[in-house]
Amino acid sequence: MSAPPTSVLISGAGVAGLTLAYWLHQRGFAVTVVEKAAALRRGGYMIDFWGAGFDVAEKMGLLDELLAHHIDMAELTFVNEADERVGGFNVPRLRMAVSFRHYNILRSALAAVLYRRVKDNVEILFDTSIENLNGSDAGVTATLSDGKSLGFDFCIGADGLHSHVRNLCFGEDSDVEHFLGYYTASFTYRGSQSEVDGIRMFTVPGKQAAIYPVGKNTRAAFFLFESEELNVETCGGPEALLRREFGDLGWRCPELLENMDSANDYYFDAVSQIRMPKWSQGRIGLVGDACQSVSLVGGQGAALAMAGAYILAQELARDDGASGGGQAESLVRYESALRPEIERKQRMAEGFAKSFVPKTPLSLWTRNKLSNAVMLPGVSKWFIKRYMADNLKLDFGNA
Ligand SMILES: Cc1cc2nc3c(=O)[nH]c(=O)nc-3n(C[C@H](O)[C@H](O)[C@H](O)COP(=O)(O)OP(=O)(O)OC[C@H]3O[C@@H](n4cnc5c(N)ncnc54)[C@H](O)[C@@H]3O)c2cc1C
16 A cells, blocks of 8 residues: 655645645645635735746746736836836836746736646635644644644645744744835725836835736735834824825825725735744744745745745655655755855845935935936846846756
């Protein structure tokens, strides 16, 4: 009689969790995913998707489907209060410089495409989370919110920036969130596409608001503001804070804030990175933002989450069979393979964060002027090599 397949419990049906579920299923593992939300998140915000994660998506055969969700942006236009162009760069030219291996896509659309790829092969329990976790050398016992207590060979937390598995395993007080000095908010709302054919971004020192189309009749609003670390609730909550920061700013901020109350996909969070001394504890591990968040300033968290999930599945599969159930060592090997590149991207993002939103009128003027040069051939080559290239070798040999 052959041994039962290695079983893995994944917390979080997001980008990392669903990618991991796919690759583990491909390699013969029995996978269960628990997702706290009642359904996949919709709307939200747009991401730039490229690099190692793009390669993983290609290997999964997802590029055509993802391309169907790609949002064409004519330009990233920096505007003044009167909505007149003061700088910017041509987005298609940037995409061309990376051979169009770059899509603009809603994070929620990427997750939905991944979900469709795995939903028939993997057990996905919505409205469910892990209440308790106990790990031993032999496996992991998880008590779920529906009261069931189940045994698995491994448990992986793919539950995002505020990971619940991380809290259960490493303690809520573990000081791993590294605040980068900004808060961000996004949501979508109804509005015609014709009027906005790219990203229009209004900046004053320390604050940035943007508007872009995400569908025929839908637009997205994006806000970013510099701040010391706040207790958001004592500031009256996220919406009040956003009104306080942008309410008197002019441009189209009043229009955007007016649409905030009716949005059903409102996102608000601190811009932070996760930096941990180690990403696993025995047979319990982490993947994606839960352990490796580079932040939105890194501009690549989703792609790196997919690359991380691919490497993790590969390492778990390397031991499988030979030892009957995989080894906790595989989690350590995965971390060794991925951590150097994550730390490099985190350092780069932290440096970039200092000037991400110009802090003075002079730096704002300079940013606007320099942005026009980004697409000059020599500059774009330098920009891509400096900020976009990944030093991550993914071995697709037997995938
Ligand atoms: C405004 C903004 C812009 C960004 N821009 C980019 C970009 O341009 N390019 C890019 O690549 N990345 C970008 N990112 C980052 C990217 O979105 C994240 O890095 C990526 O989504 C991380 O994937 P993940 O699967 O680790 O986490 P998530 O995608 O956040 O998924 C986590 C999942 O876990 C679930 N969950 C949470 N708690 C629990 C629980 N207790 N139990 C069960 N499930 C739970 C959540 O509901 C969610 O489904 C941006 C982020 C923001 C906020």
